[in-house]
Amino acid sequence: MTRFIVKVVMNGIILIPLLKWYTEATTMSAVVASIIFSLIAYFIGDQLILRASNNLVATISDAVLAAIYLWAVSAMMNWSLSWGELLFTVVLLGVAEMLYHYFLKRFDRDTERETA
Structure with missing residues (x-):
C-alpha cells in the first residue's frame, strides 16, 4: 500500500500543476x-511489466501509457493540451517513473538481504 501512495503522490506532484498550467x-x-x-500505471507498469521485465521496459511502458492516457483525457475533457506540453509532461513522468522503479528494485533487494 505504501508503494501505491508514493506513486500517487509522485504523479500528483507532476501532473496536477502541469494540467492546471497547460489546460x-x-x-x-x-x-x-x-x-x-496512478492506478492504471501502478497495476500495469509496476505490478505486471516491471515484475516481468526490467526498469527500462517498465519506464518506457509507463511513458507510453501516460501519453495515451493524457491524450485521451485531454480529448474527452476538451482540454487544450498541445503535443509539446504532452511530451514535456510525459518526459517528466518517465524520469520520475524510472527513479521510482529503481528504488522499488533496490528496496526489494535490501529487504531480501535483511530476511536472509
Whole structure:
C-alpha cells in the first residue's frame, strides 16, 4: 500500500500543476485524472511489466501509457493540451517513473538481504 501512495503522490506532484498550467482543468479534475493515471500505471507498469521485465521496459511502458492516457483525457475533457506540453509532461513522468522503479528494485533487494 505504501508503494501505491508514493506513486500517487509522485504523479500528483507532476501532473496536477502541469494540467492546471497547460489546460483548463479544475483542481478536482486534475486530481482525479492524476489518481486514475496512478492506478492504471501502478497495476500495469509496476505490478505486471516491471515484475516481468526490467526498469527500462517498465519506464518506457509507463511513458507510453501516460501519453495515451493524457491524450485521451485531454480529448474527452476538451482540454487544450498541445503535443509539446504532452511530451514535456510525459518526459517528466518517465524520469520520475524510472527513479521510482529503481528504488522499488533496490528496496526489494535490501529487504531480501535483511530476511536472509
